[in-house]
Amino acid sequence: MIFSLTRLKKLANLQTIADEKIFQAINDLGFEVESTKKLNQVSGIKFGKVLQVYPNPDADNLQVCKIIFNDKERIIQTRAKNVVAGKYIMAFVPGSKSGDITFAAKKMQNIVSEGMLVSLNELGFDENLIPHELQGGIFVFDEEVDLNSDPLDIFELDDYLVDIKILTNRSDANSYLIMANELAAYFGQKYSLPDFKTSGFISDVKFLDNNYGKLSGVEAKVVDNLKINDLLLILKSGIKIFYSPVDLTNFVLLYSGQPCHVYNKSDIQGMLKLELVNQKANIFGNKAVDVISALAVRDDHKTLSFAGIIGIEELKVTTNKDLVFEIANFDSSLIRQSMKELKIQNQSANQSSKNLSQGSQLLAHIVLNNYIKEISQPINFEYLHQEKLINFSKTKLEEFIGHKLDEKRYQQSITNMQILGFVYKNEAFIPPFYRYDVNIFEDLVEEFMRFYGYNNITSYLQAQKPFIVNKNDFISQLKSQIVALGFAEINTFTLTDKNSNEFNPFDLQTTQLATFLSQDLIQIRHSLAISASAALIYNQKRKISSLSFFEIAMISEEQQSLVLASTEFDFFDIKNILLNIFNLEFKFLRAQKYLHPGKSALIYIDKQLVGWIGQPHPQFKFAEATYCEINLTIIEKLLNYSFKFNNYNNQSLVIRDVTISLQEKQSIEYFVEEVKKIPGFFAINIKDSAIINSQQKVTFKITFESTFLEVWNNFLQKFN
Incomplete structure (x- = not known):
């Protein structure tokens, strides 16, 4: 627009x-x-009032105009025929400019002309949108103006x-x-919509609702012409002006976003209603159309207009008295069908083809109420704002987005939303009456972030700080445990783009925001691995290759998840980490669909899916790493909120490689069992295996706690 x-x-x-x-x-x-x-590129023009007009005696097509300005009387000649005494005009007086042209006095057919009168075309307006009487003519008007004032300011031309x-x-x-x-x-500037007045006379016009749409309106005894700056506003929007009540309907459309149509009350016979019609008609502009199934506003006998699109030529309004304004919301699919049949695409039709709320109708009623003096009470319109109370607190928001918010900026963003019309009380929002698109908490998050700003949130990798662990806090203890294993916590955005969100290993429902800032932040992610992969790629581009991240946050359906992502630990390492942390009877089953079939597994407890481990399917183009994602919502319930962690030393783990030689038919089990008996054992994995001189040599990667470093060094010396 x-x-x-x-x-x-x-x-x-x-x-x-x-x-x-x-x-x-x-x-x-x-x-x-x-x-x-x-x-336009205009400057220096002045208001003037025409005192006298007479023909130049030495020219057939020049009119001599005597005009009073704020500083003096001037003579300006013009070929236009619509300039008459008593009218107001604008003029390029000597010294004024239009682009590179500077105006000066000039002798024309023996009479000095002190400038040039202004047409709407010279002010930057499309001549095709100007009323016929002004096309090729000077812009003259009756609206009284202060000659000392600047036309560029008064008529909003700069x-x-x-x-x-x-x-x-x-x-x-x-x-x-x-x-x-x-x-x-x-900008935090106070703002309020105009008041809605329900007083006025009671109209006898009737509207009937049906499945095709919701009809409402008002009756007006007298409709004054719009002020000039409002008429020019319509021209700026590329809409034609008529100097009739039709201009007010277009002004309502621009100001409220609600299409509006006007009828002569005398043309209405019976009740107004919506019907699908098969007929021939002459629409505005005297254009003949033949439709098979178009939506029309009709009375008991005839079509008055094609709904939300255009009126009928022989019924167009030619007076400013006894009028009926129709304000309606239609079935948008029927409007689009009608547009195709009529081969018309105007601003009213485009807006009618969208989903409009009853709030938009209310805005249109407000505009008409504030512009028409003798107006009826609303017809077939009783606005009942169904207040949707949506819980919204700073704690819940921080948990949802995984970030700590600045208190001052948080409060300012709440204020911004209140200026927008959101009501905030008792940690809950009520959306404005015109916002049909805000229905759930996630919609509020996106609305809030428009003011808080995503740029004010640090993403990916935060500086490591010691955790203050509450012994009874499941999440705090879990974080402390994972940090001790050498993982760094990341905080990433809850929202992602549609393509990335095709990765959905938990088969969660898709939650798409009705309001969003960009296509990159349109859906609530189905997996934390989406964000973890982005964090890995972000760091890998900066030549950092040894990376181990974790994040605990919410994903779709308010599922709280844990993700581990590492280029340092392989499948078996992370599997052991998982088993040691939770000490639960996990079952690892062959992965399908979203995961790499040869490098991944689904994780079950009994018959319930609780996570996955390995690598996403190559089609999703994740960063090369090993991932594990666990549904903590289920895990907490299974543990009955009494989960106990073993005490851990917060120092990093130590990793050592050791190679052993196997005799013929000797198993590695004896070695693995011996290793597991040593204090501080964490994990053991086969790293490599080879046959050298007819003897099999196996290299293990052993992970243990640094507290027992001396014990392990003594043990490993036997094999080096």
């Missing part, structure tokens, strides 16, 4: 904020600035047009009121 930067800044009270900071804020909020364009790409699930943000609210919240 194309926005006026000047209008956005005025609505959000951000006039002192630099334009570039506004553009950056839009991107930070999860939208995308696709382009910016200066409306402006940038900003093309903003809106997320498909944020149709509400295709509106000035909501986009301004977003910006106000980002």
